Amino acid sequence: MEILQCKNCSTVIAVANDCIRVTMKERHGIFLKCVNLAEVEREYRDPSFSILATDVKCVACQAFLGYKIQRVEDPAIEFPKEGQFVMFLHQLDAAFQVQANDAAPP
Numbered sequence: 001m002e003i004l005q006c007k008n009c010s011t012v013i014a015v016a017n018d019c020i021r022v023t024m025k026e027r028h029g030i031f032l033k034c035v036n037l038a039e040v041e042r043e044y045r046d047p048s049f050s051i052l053a054t055d056v057k058c059v060a061c062q063a064f065l066g067y068k069i070q071r072v073e074d075p076a077i078e079f080p081k082e083g084q085f086v087m088f089l090h091q092l093d094a095a096f097q098v099q100a101n102d103a104a105p106p
Contacts, residue, residue, distance in 0.1 A: 004092040009061035011036050013092060014085075021079050022089070028066070029092075031085040036060070039068055050074040056085065065091050 002016035014034045021030040040055040050073035057064055066087035069080045080086055 002094050004094060006036075006058040006061060006063055006065065007091050007093045008063045009058060010093075011058055011060040013037065013058070013065065014087070016094070020084075023079070023086075027089060029087050029089050030080045031087055034085045034087065037065065037068075037085075038062075043070070051077070051080075053086070056087075063091060064088075 004014045018032045019029045036059045037056040038059050052071040053067035053069050
């Protein structure tokens, strides 16, 4: 599996397998889970889509990496859903590959 890291400081952010969709000409990825992110108090509301989101930044370097979806008011919207992350793919780098048999023993 491929690990994604912050392009600025190499902090691990996500596993590529958690990316469920790539949107807007492959500029944004929708992720189920992300780690090492800090949510910023500032909220972003998109009135055309009825989506409420908060900014997320890398905990190490404070680089703005995307949004965490807090609420989706329009049930017709398929993606993104509440709790998912919309990440800027140009801010993430592939760090390294981890094979399933390389994982830590149970």
